[in-house]
Amino acid sequence: MTTYQKAIELFDYSRDLRRQFHVMPELAFKEHQTASFIAKELIRLGYQVREGIGQTGVTGILDTGKPGKTTMLRFDMDALPILEDTGHDFASKNEGIMHACGHDGHMAIGLTLARLVAENLQTLSGKVYFVFQPAEEICQGALGMIADGLFDEIAVDYALASHLWAEKPYGWIGIPDGPVMGGSSDLSIIVRGKGGHAAKPDDTVDPLKIAAHIILDLQKLISGRLSQDDKAIVSITQIEASDRKNIIADRVRMAGSLRWFDETTRDKVKTQLQDICDEIAIGFGGSAHVETEDQTIPVVNNKGLANACRQSLRVLRVDVPELKVDDQYRTHLSEDFSFIARQVPSAMLLIGASKAIDGNVYPHHHPKFDIDERSISLAVASLMQIVTTLHAQKGD
Ligand SMILES: [Zn+2]
Ligand SMILES: [Zn+2]
The missing domain is CATH 3.30.70.360 (Alpha-Beta Plaits)
Structure with a gap:
């Protein structure tokens, strides 16, 4: 089975997670319910979990027990002070708060990936370090987690993050060398x-x-x-x-x-x-x-790592004919993954996810913002493919 097929097999799990998170959005540093949900799921999947890092941050480590690299995978958890107007049956139950940036999708990507990694542990080496970060929207969550020991007790070789991207359609993945976000x-x-x-x-x-x-x-x-x-x-x-x-x-x-x-x-x-x-x-x-x-500060992709990511995504073309890996795209929008990326070689992937409501595609932070849920599976497959490359077991 290909990595993409494995991700698609878990589509219902991913979609249900995204919608559960969408119903219960929480603002920056107030992601208490969200964080405890994530911690429980990571523990169930066999991860070694720490909670309350940088206030509401959660981390989970899975050690393959075999020597190899350590990759950090970072996902953000916070929502925005926006009154939702999508008409979804899974619309926000916390009035005036909405997942209008796609972070509900990011957490679904993170937990689905955590599950795939756990289910494919025998094929991997090294350690995989999942990071669920608070307060991205106010640019304080990453710094808060770093100050609270995000990099302590674990030597991280690479860090990866992805952002669902409403400007581009399903199948498009932006991953340039150097600055990707402003x-x-x-x-x-x-x-x-x-x-x-x-x-x-x-x-x-x-x-x-x-x-x-x-x-x-x-x-x-x-x-x-x-x-x-x-x-x-x-x-x-x-x-x-x-x-x-x-x-x-x-x-x-x-x-x-x-x-x-x-x-x-x-x-x-x-x-x-x-x-x-x-x-x-x-x-x-x-x-x-x-x-x-x-x-x-800008999010700067490490050249070698960005290139390795682009190479490993090629195989997805077999299952995703729409796949378009863009090595030129940049945006002036900001992301506080930048503070992690300045400490270790990192790459940020932008994952096309545009979805029209009433014939319009609304931008991030709009009351009618929505995502193409298929893009969650494509993000999972992309990150899994990269993890598999970075953590391939060396023959002995
Ligand atoms: Zn945002
Ligand atoms: Zn965002």
Whole structure:
């Protein structure tokens, strides 16, 4: 039986798990029911389980008893503060909380894979280390687990993660070399002018006008000043000015997000941002100050490992004619697997999973977000195929 056929044989198990998790979504660091469900299942499958790592994190180790590599497989557990609008009969029972990013599917992938690994132990060597992580959505779960001993008492050779990806269809798998998901920094811009009466704008330097010019010109100026390779995104998402209709404010605060793939580009964009804000603000007789604070770093795939992953996925083509392994795709969305990936050679696989509701495919974090459940099996088969390659028993 092929690995894909084994994963498909467990499809009902995977789908039921996904739907059980979907019904009971929990927010970051509050994944108590979810974590205890996972811990029980891992124990039932024969794993050596630790709970409460980084608050609600769960880990499970399966030792083949034979010398070999140790691979960490990381899955995230948290949901989002969103009121679900899918109309599913397995829709969220926790009102105002929803698995709208696919993490319900990720946990189903994780437990199905844990079962496959346990059932095929005789063909593997080394140790397989399952990690169910809290609080990915607020970028704190991975760091929390690392601080709480994720890497203690076990030498990890490789780490793998996957994310179901609504932008792409079933059969598509994205796994480039180098950066695959972006770093993110919070951005704040304070514009100062001279406030006054709304009836006498000529006596003021209106910081709101300066801010409006900055918002309108920022994208154009940033992209004009960076080279094609320096891919970065700047989005202004918040603005605060006067709280009175008849007062022109002294200062305006804008905030937003900066997304980047490498630190050199991030620093270039920061400098350009300050230059652009200076030029515009000074032209109006005001001033502007830019501040950024890093939230996450990019997820960087290890070249050798990403290549080994792509090679091992080839055999899936026999069972999945739609298979398309993409080694070029990158996204500016962020993932805190980045903090694990900077410690050990790692690879993140994006697994196409788009599913239309009412004729539309809704993006991650949308109240109508959904996934193609077949992609859970394809993710299980892909990761199992890679684990089998990395943990192949060497002949003696
Ligand atoms: Zn998300
Ligand atoms: Zn996510």
